[in-house]
Amino acid sequence: MLSKFQNHLHTNLSFLEGKKLLLAVSGGIDSMVLVDLCFQLKLDFAVAHCNFQLRGEESDADESFVSSQTEKLQVPLFIQKFDTQAFAEQQKMSIQVVARNLRYEWFYTLLAQHQFDYLLTAHHLDDSVETFLINFTRGSGLEGLLGIPQQNDKMVRPLLVFSRSEIQNYASENNIPWREDSSNASDKYVRNKLRHEVIPVLKALNPSFLASFENTIGYLKQSQSLAEDAAAMVYQKVATEEEHHTVIDLKALLSYPNYRAYLFAWLQPFGFTDWAAVYDLLDAQSGKQVLSDSHILLKNRGVLLLFPKQTPVSDEVYWIPKDQTEVKVPLKMSFCEVVNISNQTSNVIFVDENLLQFPLTLRRWQEGDIFYPFGMTGRKKLSKFFKDEKYSLRDKANVWLLCSDAEIVWIVGKRQDERFKVTASTTKILKIKYTR
Incomplete structure (x- = not known):
């Protein structure tokens, strides 16, 4: 696995070479294998560990374990404790969403404060399968069916080419210590239910299921690329980017049979989610608008105007x-x-x-x-x-x-x-x- 990892970095992730890396490490088997692989290849990295204080002594034991292992390797360590339960109650959000938001906000703060170039996480191929199935069961377009991307901006997932069994075998063969999160055994979470009950059945039906899944993701990425190319070409014909806003010509847009798909492709990155309201703008009277958290989409005669929200300054x-x-x-x-x-x-x-x-x-x-x-x-x-x-x-x-x-x-x-x-x-x- 070490040679495969080294070859993967050289072939597909060469931009990581010589960079200062931050590894997100929980103490579980996946992240501890990632630490070992990076250590064996003498990469320049530090470790970041979050203690969400959700499992009492077990959470503190995870923190102590990560601390002791990084000390042995003489790897820099950053630790952050979160009162996750209280924050979730305050924000009226689920524990899972709050924990995710807290950790990634902290990770990106560390990147900026200590000039790290990239954040590495230990997501692997089985995680990508689970994400695919979650999005599939909830209803999703192509983007949601692509599994977990290998890179999002400064976040890189170098273990996506490895299965859970490969990681387990490597840990066993190299005597890598790790901690088991007791919450992984609970089936009250959708991801765990898929992991324990659905995916084993799929693997039993097709022993080459993971390889087939990788092929399918490859085909879907090609289809996504075609869709993006089409959206970009149509955008050039119907949209004009002004200094502070974008103008979409409705007459030109409506000449395309798949105009709704194009609108989705253009507007989804700006946080729009109420697509029924967006599509209703096409026939609405001038002055009607739809809001996302960051932008406004306004119907103005024969065009749609897209622009960022601004703080009212009429009295200044x-x-x-x-x-x-x-x-x-x-x-x-x-x-x-x-x-x-x-x-x-x-x-x-x-x-x-x-x-x-x-x-x-x-x-x-x-x-x-x-x-x-x-x-x-x-x-x-x-x-x-x-x-x-x-x-x-x-x-x-x-x-x-x-x-x-x-x-x-x-x-x-x-x-x-x-x-x-x-x-x-x-x-x-x-x-x-x-x-x-």
């Missing part, structure tokens, strides 16, 4: 004194005196400095705001301007106004006010630039 006002030449918050802007007008764009305006009342202010727009559009006579309500320009709710929420006293100088990045323009009588020209 930023002051800009006369001698300030640069602004970094909430926007990047610069101010400088010039002698001539040149290269005026939507992001650069030139104003008569003598007409300004300092300090200037940056604020959000409000109902009732009016301005005098540059190049036009007469005033206009901002709400009417937004309607004429076909601003979405998202667009309006992102508008900032540069003001002199109570008067609008510039709808930043959009339209200057006529009242502050440079004329033949102007003696001081101020150039204002907005950097997107």
Whole structure:
């Protein structure tokens, strides 16, 4: 197994070579075999152990065991105790979910604090089979049927090519000590029930079940790759990525028979889960929206707009004194005196400095705001301007106004006010630039 592991690292996980690694170690047989393999290959690694304090003295004994074994190997060790039960009750979440969240949050904190390159876990082939069956019984698309991925960002699972029996044989042959978690014997958890009752039957029906499973996963990955390629090609034809949001053209999208599958592929990474509500947006009136934890999907006429959630800032006002030449918050802007007008764009305006009342202010727009559009006579309500320009709710929420006293100088990045323009009588020209 050691030579197979070494060859697997060299062939498939060569990016781990020479890197600083953190091993998640419970003290069970899988993680202790992983420790031994990494030690035999003289990899640069440390160990992280979580004590969830859920099994009393047994949890503390696991901690002591991992501590003693790493001390023998002279491997650095990190230990963290969690009051998991209390946290689960406080958050009204299951023990399993809370424990998973706590440990991975801590692991990634260690990665950042101690400059580890990757986190290694001891998941193996049988674990991947169990995950496949759990997702299969609950109902899943292709992604859920791919088992456990070999890598997620900085998390790597180098034992996925090994079965539980291979790991057990290696531990036995090399006298590797390990601790048995008593909760693994309980069938009250779905994973354990599959492990003890279902998978043995499948293995009895087909002695080559694990090899067949690996082949199936390979075929599914190929199908997933085809689906991702198709989604990417269609995305290029129907979606446009703007500075702060993505626009999905509904007419173009609906010309594809599998438009729902494409929407799922594009939006699922942003945390959307209420797919009935997402699909209902296609026929909804303008202004309807669906929320995920991090994003908003908004129907705006013939398009869907996808953008991150933002903290409301409608009451914020930023002051800009006369001698300030640069602004970094909430926007990047610069101010400088010039002698001539040149290269005026939507992001650069030139104003008569003598007409300004300092300090200037940056604020959000409000109902009732009016301005005098540059190049036009007469005033206009901002709400009417937004309607004429076909601003979405998202667009309006992102508008900032540069003001002199109570008067609008510039709808930043959009339209200057006529009242502050440079004329033949102007003696001081101020150039204002907005950097997107």
